[in-house]
Amino acid sequence: MTCNVGGIDRIGRIVLGIVLLLVGLAAPIEMTWRILVLIVAAIALLTATVRFCPANAIFGINTCAAGKK
Numbered sequence: 001m002t003c004n005v006g007g008i009d010r011i012g013r014i015v016l017g018i019v020l021l022l023v024g025l026a027a028p029i030e031m032t033w034r035i036l037v038l039i040v041a042a043i044a045l046l047t048a049t050v051r052f053c054p055a056n057a058i059f060g061i062n063t064c065a066a067g068k069k
Contacts, residue, residue, distance in 0.1 A: 001052040006064035010048045017045035 005013065020041035024034050047053040056062065 001050070003051045003064040004056045004062045005047055005051045005053050006062075009063040010051065013044045013048035017041045017048065020044065 018041075020037050023029075024037035024041055027034075027037075029037070051064070053061075
């Protein structure tokens with residue numbers, strides 16, 4: 001797996017993951033929506049941590065700096 005999540009993209013995923021995690025844990029929403037929000041939060045945080053996103057790979061998107069591969 002090569003790096004395809006870099007810089008601002010990574011920070012955005014971390015912020016999105018934390019916000020969704022807080023919403024999923026604290027908001028008074030149905031259990032189905034809560035689970036969905038928590039899954040999306042986990043995916044955002046995981047892709048930011050490992051710096052690889054399968055969706056980016058499928059669509060040919062690479063936001064990593066050229067020297068970080």
